[in-house]
Amino acid sequence: xxxxxxxxxxxxxxxxxxxxxxxxxHDWPLVASCFTDDARVWYNDGKFSKEGRETxxxxxxxxxxxxxxxxxxxxxxxxxxxxANNAKGIWRLEDIVHFSGPxxxxxxxxxxxxxxxxxxxxxxxxxxxxxxxxKIASMGYARLFEVIDRPDARSQREVxxxxxxxxxxxx
Amino acid sequence: xxxxxxxxxxxxxxxxxxxxxxxxxHDWPLVASCFTDDARVWYNDGKFSKEGRETxxxxxxxxxxxxxxxxxxxxxxxxxxxxANNAKGIWRLEDIVHFSGPxxxxxxxxxxxxxxxxxxxxxxxxxxxxxxxxKIASMGYARLFEVIDRPDARSQREVxxxxxxxxxxxx
Amino acid sequence: xxxxxxxxxxxxxxxxxxxxxxxxxHDWPLVASCFTDDARVWYNDGKFSKEGRETxxxxxxxxxxxxxxxxxxxxxxxxxxxxANNAKGIWRLEDIVHFSGPxxxxxxxxxxxxxxxxxxxxxxxxxxxxxxxxKIASMGYARLFEVIDRPDARSQREVxxxxxxxxxxxx
Numbered sequence: 001x002x003x004x005x006x007x008x009x010x011x012x013x014x015x016x017x018x019x020x021x022x023x024x025x026h027d028w029p030l031v032a033s034c035f036t037d038d039a040r041v042w043y044n045d046g047k048f049s050k051e052g053r054e055t056x057x058x059x060x061x062x063x064x065x066x067x068x069x070x071x072x073x074x075x076x077x078x079x080x081x082x083x084a085n086n087a088k089g090i091w092r093l094e095d096i097v098h099f100s101g102p103x104x105x106x107x108x109x110x111x112x113x114x115x116x117x118x119x120x121x122x123x124x125x126x127x128x129x130x131x132x133x134x135k136i137a138s139m140g141y142a143r144l145f146e147v148i149d150r151p152d153a154r155s156q157r158e159v160x161x162x163x164x165x166x167x168x169x170x171x
Numbered sequence: 172x173x174x175x176x177x178x179x180x181x182x183x184x185x186x187x188x189x190x191x192x193x194x195x196x197h198d199w200p201l202v203a204s205c206f207t208d209d210a211r212v213w214y215n216d217g218k219f220s221k222e223g224r225e226t227x228x229x230x231x232x233x234x235x236x237x238x239x240x241x242x243x244x245x246x247x248x249x250x251x252x253x254x255a256n257n258a259k260g261i262w263r264l265e266d267i268v269h270f271s272g273p274x275x276x277x278x279x280x281x282x283x284x285x286x287x288x289x290x291x292x293x294x295x296x297x298x299x300x301x302x303x304x305x306k307i308a309s310m311g312y313a314r315l316f317e318v319i320d321r322p323d324a325r326s327q328r329e330v331x332x333x334x335x336x337x338x339x340x341x342x
Numbered sequence: 343x344x345x346x347x348x349x350x351x352x353x354x355x356x357x358x359x360x361x362x363x364x365x366x367x368h369d370w371p372l373v374a375s376c377f378t379d380d381a382r383v384w385y386n387d388g389k390f391s392k393e394g395r396e397t398x399x400x401x402x403x404x405x406x407x408x409x410x411x412x413x414x415x416x417x418x419x420x421x422x423x424x425x426a427n428n429a430k431g432i433w434r435l436e437d438i439v440h441f442s443g444p445x446x447x448x449x450x451x452x453x454x455x456x457x458x459x460x461x462x463x464x465x466x467x468x469x470x471x472x473x474x475x476x477k478i479a480s481m482g483y484a485r486l487f488e489v490i491d492r493p494d495a496r497s498q499r500e501v502x503x504x505x506x507x508x509x510x511x512x513x
Contacts, residue, residue, distance in 0.1 A: 001352055003174040003345040009352075010172055010180075017247035021261070021293075024315060069267060069316050071291035075415050076359035090363070094413060094438075096265075096291065102421055111218050116318075120413035120438065122363075144366060145411050147458075169308055174345040181343055183350075188418035191433070192464075195486060240487050242436060242462035244417050262403075267436075269487055320450065 008134075009079050012087060015134050020072050026064060032057050035136050036128060042140030048105075049140075060131055067101030067113065074123065085129040093121045093141055107148055114151030120144040179305075180250055182297055183258060186305050191243050197235060203228050206307050207299060219276075220311075238272030238284065245294065258276030264292045266310055280318055282334040285322030291315040350476075351421055354429060354469055357476050362414050367405060374399050377478050378470060384482030390447075391482075409443030409455065416465065427471040435463045435483055449490055456493030462486040 015034055022030035037055040042049040048063075064070065072095045073147045079089035097106075097117040104110065106117065126138035172176045186205055189312040193201035206224040213220040219234075235241065243266045250260035275281065277288065292341075297309035357376055364372035377395045384391040390405075392398045406412065411481045421431035439448075439459040446452065448459065468480035 001349045003177070003349070006177055006345070006348055006352060007172045007174070010177060014249060017249055017263075021248060021249075021263070024291075025293075070261075071315050073244075073263060073265060073415075075246065075417065076362060078359055078363075086393075092359075092363070092415060094415060096289075098318070118438075120366075122367075124364060144413050147440070174348070177348055178343045178345070181348060185420060188420055188434075191418060192420075192434070195462075196464075242434075242486050244415075244434060244436060246417065267460075269489070 005081055008081055008087070009077070009139050011134050012079055012089070013077060014026055015127070015136065016077070016091065016125070019136065020074055023060070023064065024070050024072055026061070028057050028061050031060065036130065039136055040138050041140075044089070044146075045142050046140065063103070063105045065101075065103070067099060068103060069098040069100060071096045087127040087134070089125050091123040091125065093119075093123055111148070116149045117147065118149075119146040177251055179252055179258070180248070183250055183260070184248060186298070186307065187245055187296070189260065190307065191245055194231070195241050195243055197232070199228050199232050202231065203322050207301065210307055211309050213309075215314050215317075216310065234274070234276045236272075236274070238270060240269040240271060242267045258298040258305070260296050260298070262294040262296065264290075264294055266290045279327065280313070280322060282319070287320045288318065289320075290317035346504050347423055348424055351419070352427070354421055354476050355419060355480065356469070358416055358419070358433065361415055365402070365406065365414055366412050367446070368396070368403070370399050370403050371425050373402065378472065381478055382480050384480075388482065395409065405445070405447045407443075409441060410445060411440040411442060413438045429469040429476070430470070433465040433467065435461075435465055437461050452472070452492070458491045459488065460491075461488035490503075 017079045018030060019034040022028065022034065030053070032053055035056060037053055038051070038168055039053055039056060040049070040051045046063065048059070050059050068120055072093065074091045076088055076091055076092040078091075079087055081087050097120070098116045099111045099117070102111060121141045121143040123139060123141045125136060127134050128137045129135075180276065189201060190205040193205065203224055204341055208229060209222070209226055210227060211220070211222045212227055219230070221230050243264065245262045245264055247263040248260055249262075250258055253259050256317045266289070270277070270282045270286045270288070272284045273282060278286065292314040294310060294312045296307060298305050299308045300306075334337055358486050360372060361376040364370065364376065374395055377398060379395055380393070381395055381398060382391070382393045383398055390401070406452075414435065416433045416435055418434040419431055421429055423429050437460070441448070441453045441455055441457045441459070443455045444453060449457065463483045463485040465481060465483045467478060469476050470479045471477070
């Protein structure tokens with residue numbers, strides 16, 4: 001790999017880190033700045049699929065409301081530079097969510113507050129460079145597992161094991 | 172970013188990794204070697220603030236005693252090289268602690284042994300280069316959340332959710 | 343560090359990421375492609391030691407059977423390039439395993455399904471370059487801790503705290 005390619009990878013890593021920091025700190029302008037206008041996302045194996053930056057931000061800020069405290073970590077980037085303005089790549093994801101209030105997007109039975117969700121998976125991203133800056137054109141993740149622990153007992157936890165082990169059905 | 176700047180970032184990453192390895196393995200000389208003489212720290216939003224390398228090491232080796240088993244991981248470095256000898260940066264933190272005995276620094280009710288603490292946050296670091304080697308001049312972190320699980324039941328867990336979501340009140 | 347050395351580190355990082363991805367996705371041909379013919383492993387402080395690529399893959403695919411859902415993450419690489427074709431290094435490890443069925447390799451009392459195992463430690467790896475490609479010649483890890491949570495209650499959890507704090511007894 002050439003030194004100038006390492007600098008491109010570095011720029012893509014920084015983009016991803018800003019995205020995740022925006023997500024966990026609820027800095028929606030920062031999250032918005034990471035996407036192209038026509039970006040598409042397919043979170044959680046496509047359970048949550050959205051198109052267009054404004055639609056994505058509206059969705060995220062509704063689902064990750066004030067009661068939603070998350071820690072998303074991304075690791076193991078395997079990025080392929082396709083040409084000067086296109087790249088794609090895989091990242092490992094682990095995420096912890098503490099629900100401090102009801103959330104209608106998760107859980108069966110519903111999340112009412114006090115639950116902890118933990119999960120793992122792989123992101124499959126596509127990046128484009130616009131006016132010299134890398135942006136996210138497409139982003140989604142496939143789960144290895146997702147777990148919800150209820151406040152009262154671990155015997156009430158929900159475990160969702162994905163037999164595809166992080167390999168996406170779509171995308 | 173220039174190739175020589177990537178090499179500086181690499182050196183700063185190595186410094187941070189040595190620091191965390193020293194912390195989790197209780198290798199206090201290794202931890203000490205990471206700081207400047209007059210370094211300052213403000214762990215846990217300033218709950219634990221100390222100045223001077225010897226004071227910091229004395230504090231850490233007391234709090235992280237033989238009964239304290241930790242795993243700190245640092246990720247998502249967003250480092251800014253200010254000039255040839257100064258840099259600053261943000262890192263994500265996740266930490267797991269297993270208490271195998273009492274610890275007076277944590278918990279309400281007090282930690283007596285058997286508890287597990289999990290947390291997440293952002294480090295805000297400042298680095299200086301002295302005689303060619305990067306050292307930590309200032310380090311602190313702001314929490315996303317911190318959780319203590321009691322040995323008997325998850326219903327007795329302590330959850331501390333930070334409404335500032337990892338953005339520091341000081342530092 | 344020279345730019346061309348950063349490119350070597352990048353290649354070694356990619357090797358490690360492919361290995362871990364193969365492990366968690368049960369892609370055994372991918373895992374096999376990461377090792378030299380005569381590789382040796384000493385997982386879990388040497389509790390599981392094997393020699394030879396085929397022996398290692400046979401062992402892993404038996405222990406990590408269909409009921410075994412894992413998330414291994416590797417961080418904080420401290421890699422030393424010894425010469426053009428040899429390198430060694432330390433990585434931090436954190437791992438989560440969800441057992442969805444019995445597993446005879448873990449647990450006391452035995453794992454019957456529904457357990458969660460969490461652990462942390464340090465990998466100590468050796469790499470060699472063969473025909474221009476980095477491969478794993480030796481890999482093992484020393485634990486910081488390993489925990490098994492039983493499905494019924496956290497009071498039944500198993501906690502194994504390593505007094506060597508991730509420093510290997512062998513290797």
